Amino acid sequence: MITTVLSARVGPVQGLRQTLSLAWRTLVQIKHNPAELIDFSIQPVMFLLLFTYVFGGAIGGSPHKYLMFALPGIIVQNSLFTTLNTATGLSTDLEKGFFDRLRSLAIARFAPLSGRILADIAKQAWAVIMLLGIGYILGFRVGAAPNRPLGVLAAFGLVLVSTLALSWALVLVAMLAANPEKVQIFGFVVLFPLTFTSDAFVRTASMPGWLQAWSKANPVSLISDAMRGLMVSGPAARPAVESLLYAAAFTIVFAPLAVRAFKRRV
């Protein structure tokens, strides 16, 4: 009955192809659910406009000055919030039994997870490009140093890598939570304070001492500082290295926990 010998595992090339197919599946959903498009296109622009024109003058002296300060931070905030989609998406697939369907196929065990993550990286990249573009229209300019294009590319890579690393914690939550609504609530309760107690939107000088101390250690501050240093002006190397250390720590701690919880759950 069986004429060919079946391999005992999936090769790396096949695994990659399956990852791409499952990423395709996540992206093609946008076509049928335009609300999602609002989620990762209109929402960041809304944040950018509101912060620049409502708070900008009060916080930064003028909308333009504030934009120069806040755009890197808004990019970080947006990328971080996007990772919540990864978590709720995974949770939905688990709840609806779609993961069972996939895992009963002879595909790489990591493909459902990596496919989702890859699709969300694509969405993030799109949102970052859009924020930079609209920021440019509003008057944001990268700093004058000669190697700025490289700096912007480095900032782009840094924000994708570090928010992806932080998202492992949320992926773990998705594996443990009963349904996507709980993941959403938990995510907001954690992400909102985390983002707003950083220097992503404001300089920390007016915060109480204890909050300043926290803000200095907050990974969102470090990523925002590095983004500013790389795109506009100021020191970049140290906050960038510290951001990457955070990224490494989160990946080392939470990725194995999340994968373990994933294996147990399904």
Place this chain on the structure above:
Amino acid sequence: MTYSIMAEGLVKRYGDTVALDRIDLAVRTGSVFGLLGPNGAGKTTAVRILATLVRPDRGHASVCGYDVVSQAHQVRHFTGLTGQYASVDETLTGTENLMLIGRVRPANPADVPAVVAIVAGLSLAEPEVRNTTVTVPVSQEDVLPGVMRRFEHAGIRVAELNLRGSSLDEVFLSLTGHRTETEVLEGSAA
């Protein structure tokens, strides 16, 4: 080979709950096998073990000669699963669902006519298959669950073209109409 599915002394516990208590099973190749039992009897657990989604605590089982624990990957070449809940992606169209399964598990190009026949066998008009997301009611609301179910089964058959077993949990859940039930059985036996 006379038996496609063999199981001996399967035991599965979740905490203090014994979900499966020493189940033996032998399913003849080419047969349609129905596993019946009251709620909580362990039907789903048994199917999940056979589909390699859950490891048994004790006992062993094989599908098409491959062990469901130590040769899980090989087993997955032969099995298809539609779970107790709808396991199509409701945000994709029927065709996209089939494409997804076809892509992660490429079928032999020679099988394409068979895929086309499967889709044709859904008794759905072409544009519906191509353009309707599975959640959108097609003509009347009560048609919907049946449509979803049919796409699931079609997905399985796309994946399993070169004869293989299919595990259908709650096969008739939300299938509409007696005719469709017959179709599923005929399709499985084919």
